[in-house]
Amino acid sequence: MQKFTFLFLATMVFLGLQETHAFQEKDAALNKWLDKQYEELVMMSPLQLTSQGRKERYDEIDDMSEQAEEERLAWLEKSVQEMEANFSKDELSPEAQVSYELWKYQYEMAKEDVEFRRYPYVFEQMRGSHTFLPNMLINYHRVEDVSDMEALISRIRASGRAMNQLLERAILQADMGIRPPKFAYEIVIKEAKGLIAGQPFEEDGEESPLYKDAIGKIEALEEKGEINRDKASELRQQTEAALREDFKPVYEEMIAWLESELPNLEEKPTGVSRHPNGDAYYQHRLRASTTTDMSADEIHQIGLDEVARIQEEMKQIMADVEFEGDLHEFFEFINTDEQFFYPNTDEGRQGYIDDSKAFLDALTERLPNYFGILPKAELEVKRVEPFREQDGAPQHYSRGTPDGKRPGTYYAHLSDMKAMPKSTMEGVAYHEGNPGHHMQISIAQELEDIPKFRTQMGFNAYVEGWALYSEILAKEMGGYENPYYDFGRLVNEIWRAIRLVVDTGLHSKGWTEEQAVEYFKENSSISDGAIRAEVRRYMVIPGQATGYKIGMLKIQELRKMAEEELGDDFDIKGFHDTVLGGGAMPLDLLEREVKRWVKEKK
Structure with a gap:
């Protein structure tokens, strides 16, 4: 009996090794082909080459015509057809299957983009x-x-x-x-x-x-x-x-x-539903932004539910600091008390930069306790250049180059310091820097075991969902020692929940700008200037603002599932490395990858 068992196990191990070898050969062939395809694709865009720190076509600017878009789409279609003809997805390892699906996914989304190519506003105040x-x-x-x-x-x-x-x-x-x-x-x-x-x-x-x-x-x-x-x-x-x-x-x-x-x-316009076929365009933007098939009504309701939940957490902090009054009176206190603002001077602006750096430096030291994979790229904190600075406009992150020669940069609009309260700055720093955008994007660019195109992909729900998840993760890591700054974290989170309500309200329910502003004011402590800038952002970039909360909720759901499945065997480093270690991807693929990790751990 023992001899039979040994022979059986030996046979299974041998077959497993054969299968692994077969996977490795086919995976390597696909990865080599994808790298060649991506090189052809990126060479079509001089500006994309420059953004990656490369100097090919360094004296050129992209062709911005509709014809160039059609040529790119035709190239992608031909590439996908070639992939499907030469590679069987079923013969690939799970990791390579993700690459296969992502290459096809970007073509499918590009095809939809071209269908609606005259809908995104060419000139607007956010991304013009x-x-x-x-x-x-x-x-x-x-x-x-x-x-x-x-x-x-x-x-x-x-x-x-x-x-x-x-x-x-x-x-x-x-x-x-x-x-x-x-x-x-x-x-x-x-x-x-x-x-x-x-x-x-x-x-x-x-x-x-x-x-x-x-x-x-x-x-x-x-x-x-x-x-x-x-x-x-x-x-x-x-x-x-x-x-x-x-x-x-x-x-x-x-x-x-x-x-x-x-x-x-x-x-006083409403959203894009006022345009011909605007409802279809908005549903396309929701698909692109959330990587789900959720309807505007579903997203709107999730937003309402999240706003109610977060307000209860806000009331608890209000009680902890022994504030006497209701939530709206606390909002007024946070919005007007001088202790929560830097002076509107160059010294005040530098104070915002310096304190943001200090928060980031302190948390960066704790990253090894929560992550196995760490970014190599440097992070800078800067004020937005005067020619594109706007009062109350949101902070943002600009990725560095894969070779590390240009660091990642967290930019802040500091022309109006009344729109940049101290209470929210800590959470924003974690969102844009570590463990948020800078960490996720830098790690993706530095990955070596996946095809090159995956190191440069960016899916809104994944990228922004991770950054929003990072804000609450930072609390777990020891951030927000000041309770008012923890309240600011909730201000940031309810901000993203309000986005679900306001974005869908504007673009599918006929809300005006003033209705959206009023809902914002009723449910948050964000400054009037920031609220106006935010609502105007949603009006010109429909759907984009919905990705944050939808992505965060999915990552939290996957973590909870993994913790329940694995119990004492749950490893926070392993979970985070699984989420970050394959680059950005649609939420359904991310769920599949996390479930695969859980299965392997069990």
Whole structure:
């Protein structure tokens, strides 16, 4: 009997090794093919190459035309067909199956995007290309030698062509009756005028943002001895010519068209449901943002339930600090008491930066207790540049390069310090930095055992869901020693719950901007300026704000499931490494991966 058992086990081990070897060969073949495909794909976008710290096509700007989108989609379709013809998903390991499904998923979503390509507003105050391109040239285009500077000048010229393509698309969009709210163009016009004000467009005044940046890069080359004075003068003249001849004219044309459109825009609009086929477009945006098939009504109800739950937690903290009054009176106290604000001065702004860094440094030291995989990339905390800074606008994260040469950056809008309370800053720092966006995105970019394309993917519900989960995880890690800052954490969380209610209210229930603002005020302590900026953000980027809470709730649900299944064998490091160790993915795939980890642990 013992001999039989030994032979049986030996046979099973042998068959298992054979199966593993077969998986490894097929996985390796797929990964090699996917890396080749991704290289072809990323080479189509000079700006994507630059964002990754690469210098191929360094003197070019992407083709922004509809035709370029169609060509990219046709390439993706052909690529997926080739994958399905050459690789059987059933013959791959579970990890490789995820890669297979993700490559196909991005094509399916791109196909839907093209179907609705004239719906996303071309020019708006949050992600408009009028500031995106200058931001790329200033913050992403590194100049290390003379060829890099010549490439930058070439890009300044090419940005004129790109902006003209975008203007053509905005005109096509308007012809369909799809226009943003009036406030969007008013803000865009102001920002665009700021980009062509000052030198070299005018003899007097300060240097314009792009010109100031370019001059600084030329002077740095001269100081390093890369160029002499004559070459520096020549490069300055070329920069001035590119700005005057290519950059300024298209911005003037864009401003003139935007101003001519102002009478056609609504002062008090509702959401995108007011557009032709707007309901279908919004459902598409919900799918893209949440990676689920949830309806607007379902998401709206989840938001209402979460708002009610979080308010009960808020009342408990209010009781802990012995505040006498109701929740709205506590909101008023948090919003007005001077102890919760930095002075609206340069010293106050620097205080916000310094204190944010201190919170992040303290928590970063505790990461090894909760994570096996840690990021290598550095993190910086900065104020947003003046040309794109807006009062009350939300803080945001900008990823670094995979090679670590450009660190990840947490940006804060600090023009109005009354809109940047101390109570919420700690939670925001964890959201944007560690263990939030910086950690998740940096780890993804540094992964080596998965195809390259997965290290650069970003699914809204996963990325933002992780960052919101990180805010409450930070409490578990010892953050929020000040109870008022813990209340600020709940302010941040209820903010995301309110988003579910307001976003769906605006875009599927006919809410106006004022109705959305009023709901926000009734249920949170966020400042009036921040509320207005938030609601206007949702109005021009439908659906995006729903990903945060939906993603967070899924990660919390998966953790609870794993804890119940594994009991004393639950390992917090293993759970976090499972969530982060495969890069960003849709929530259904993430659930499958966590369940696979639980099964292996058992």
